[in-house]
Amino acid sequence: MNLIYAVSLTLSVVHSFAGGGLESAQQSAPSLTPSLFQVFAVVLAAAFFVMSIAAIFRGWATRREGGLWAIVWLAAGLAIASPDLTVHLAGFLGIGRGADLVLYCAVIVMLIGFFMVYARLRRLRRDLTLLSRHVAIRDAAQTTLSDRPTAPQAGTK
Amino acid sequence: MTQDISNKSQLPTPPAAALPHGLFIVVPAFNEAPAIGPVLQELRSLCQNIVVVDDGSTDGTPKAAQPHATYLLRHPINCGQGAALQTGIDFALLCGSEYIVTFDADGQHRVEDIAPLLSPILNGEYDIALGSRFLGESVSMPPMRKLVLRLGVLFTRLVNRVNLTDAHNGLRAFSRRAAQRINLRLDRMAHATELIDQVRQSGLPYTEVPVQIRYTPYSLRKGQSTRGAIRIAFQYLMGRVLP
Numbered sequence: 205m206n207l208i209y210a211v212s213l214t215l216s217v218v219h220s221f222a223g224g225g226l227e228s229a230q231q232s233a234p235s236l237t238p239s240l241f242q243v244f245a246v247v248l249a250a251a252f253f254v255m256s257i258a259a260i261f262r263g264w265a266t267r268r269e270g271g272l273w274a275i276v277w278l279a280a281g282l283a284i285a286s287p288d289l290t291v292h293l294a295g296f297l298g299i300g301r302g303a304d305l306v307l308y309c310a311v312i313v314m315l316i317g318f319f320m321v322y323a324r325l326r327r328l329r330r331d332l333t334l335l336s337r338h339v340a341i342r343d344a345a346q347t348t349l350s351d352r353p354t355a356p357q358a359g360t361k
Numbered sequence: 362m363t364q365d366i367s368n369k370s371q372l373p374t375p376p377a378a379a380l381p382h383g384l385f386i387v388v389p390a391f392n393e394a395p396a397i398g399p400v401l402q403e404l405r406s407l408c409q410n411i412v413v414v415d416d417g418s419t420d421g422t423p424k425a426a427q428p429h430a431t432y433l434l435r436h437p438i439n440c441g442q443g444a445a446l447q448t449g450i451d452f453a454l455l456c457g458s459e460y461i462v463t464f465d466a467d468g469q470h471r472v473e474d475i476a477p478l479l480s481p482i483l484n485g486e487y488d489i490a491l492g493s494r495f496l497g498e499s500v501s502m503p504p505m506r507k508l509v510l511r512l513g514v515l516f517t518r519l520v521n522r523v524n525l526t527d528a529h530n531g532l533r534a535f536s537r538r539a540a541q542r543i544n545l546r547l548d549r550m551a552h553a554t555e556l557i558d559q560v561r562q563s564g565l566p567y568t569e570v571p572v573q574i575r576y577t578p579y580s581l582r583k584g585q586s587t588r589g590a591i592r593i594a595f596q597y598l599m600g601r602v603l604p
């Protein structure tokens with residue numbers, strides 16, 4: 205899922221650079237003649253959007269997770285279907301080009317993603333440590349304590 | 362903070378080095394097969410309760426430790442020294458220990474230092490005694506190692522607001538109630554600083570006792586590199602930010 209997401213994000217960035225930026229600069233009518241790429245990518249985004257929603261109802265994802273993915277796919281689909289949208293939004297935010305806006309968003313999303321993965325990794329390792337410690341103490345209590353009921357006499361130096 | 366001489370006349374049992382019955386020595390070990398045997402042998406001559414925690418070693422450390430360890434605990438995977446210490450402390454408490462000493466497996470500590478380390482706790486003056494190599498004298502400490510350790514102390518002083526001369530010494534002694542308040546969360550070497558945090562927060566009295574460190578080529582190779590020290594500092598700070 206993540207990989208697909210990354211690919212699609214890259215595609216939308218490339219598309220914005222190639223199509224969105226130039227086309228809008230040349231004032232062409234983008235929505236009337238969709239390119240092959242646009243058709244393909246929008247269908248893909250729509251499919252993933254539906255899957256994200258479906259995942260919530262099937263219990264594969266929490267409402268928050270699924271909702272977040274749905275928003276991402278919706279945004280990706282819209283940005284690809286009408287690149288002008290990102291241009292307007294970029295202009296509104298004071299960013300020069302629509303492609304730049306997509307790029308900035310992608311970077312921010314990825315940074316947040318890295319951090320979340322890092323935090324989860326920490327938690328996971330923590331749980332693994334607790335499990336290992338539990339196993340070690342349980343095993344020792346079971347075997348060693350019964351094996352050696354009397355320890356040797358304490359010596360002196 | 363040296364030998365406990367005051368009790369000498371009252372007790373018929375001999376020397377100051379005699380260690381109490383309820384003492385458990387916890388030895389965390391990760392890939393220490395070449396060194397751990399002699400270390401445990403020495404410890405065993407002093408104390409009947411040696412808890413070795415093998416931290417997922419891959420070099421036959423458990424086999425080397427088996428003949429000498431009273432209790433051998435094994436982490437199925439490598440979890441880090443902090444975790445190994447915590448496992449050993451928990452187990453010692455489970456066995457009803459009254460005093461716990463932690464001792465490194467690589468032969469850098471001297472068993473002679475255990476009795477002086479324990480005496481402030483046996484006296485009831487303190488609950489925690491931390492070994493300090495800077496109060497004592499270290500045999501052949503390389504200058505770079507010294508600098509890194511000093512920086513570690515400075516870090517501890519700034520972050521933990523505790524004034525200690527040696528923050529990262531593996532030789533420590535705890536009373537039972539002090540050990541019960543220790544709960545190390547940080548896996549890797551950052552636990553040393555975390556432990557000092559908890560010592561401070563416990564409100565129990567602590568002290569430092571001079572100990573000697575033997576810097577052998579083996580223990581140096583196993584010890585922390587300068588780069589490792591920076592990583593530890595980062596890890597510790599992250600540990601304070603993240604849950």
